[in-house]
Amino acid sequence: MVHVRELDPNASPLDYFGYELRRKREAAELTQKELGGVVFCTGSLIGQIETAMKVPTREFAERVDAALMTDGFFSRLVGLVLKSQLPSWFQPYAEMEAKAAYISTYQAQVVYGLLQTEEYARALLETGLKGNVDESVAARMERQRILEREQPPLALVVLDEAVLHRPIGSPEIMRRQLDHLLSFRNQRWVRVQVLPFEAGEHASLAGSFNLLRFEKNPDLVYTEDLIAGHMTANPETVREAALRYASVQASALSPRDSAALIARVMEERYGEQLGPDACAVA
DSSP: OOOOOOOOTTSOHHHHHHHHHHHHHHHTTOOHHHHHHHTTSOHHHHHHHHTTSSOOOHHHHHHHHHHHTOTTHHHHHHHHHHHTTSOTTTHHHHHHHHHOSEEEEEESSSOOGGGOOHHHHHHHHTTTOSSOHHHHHHHHHHHGGGGGSSSOOEEEEEEEHHHHHSOOSOHHHHHHHHHHHHTTTTOTTEEEEEEOGGGOSOTTTTOOEEEEEOSSSOOEEEEEOSSOEEEEOOHHHHHHHHHHHHHHHHHSOOHHHHHHHHHHHHHHHHSOOOOTTOOOOO
């Protein structure tokens, strides 16, 4: 007789998802293999998700909702599951980020998380994670859904020019990432600016930071060190961060000129290069 691992649905969002998936599958009188066939995956994957050994994707949740006619139950639940896969020290910030009305960020090293492509995020996460990268990538992509809301936050993003030149992954990954940044040119709720090298010394040489503003709650400042992240609503710290952001933003290129620089770097640094023996074709 096969031993079935029993889950405590109160243990975590992932356990609750697995518990409910098994319960509703059995209520529909489907085997794991049969459900897998309907949602285009293996019965083994169904079993891994039902025992909380594997984290479901949003696409999986949507397909299960359709197959089991659960009226969006799993699609709603998967958001909590994916958020739970974020590092424990980062989860409080992600919750506040999702509630923010305005996000102002200066990024000195890498593209801001909400604007990363999936493959760029994967290449970044693979440099420091010992666990399963797939779950962390899925969680980061889920975090970006706040930009797809009917009323998304206004995101003002200043990237140091170094971010454009630092190769993350491969030239192809970087080209698609920079092209993704350009896709925000005509979006009302996202403004991307680049702080050029020629700006020289500036107000945030100490590093990256995020400033969150809310409709009703106090403003927050978020920074990270090597180990963890730190949030504070201290009025003096918030004021200092706001002044520094205003200074950095004033030194940055306009959104139009920033887009031109991004496009130029994309073509010159990450464009398709001809080999030494190749000839251009007219």
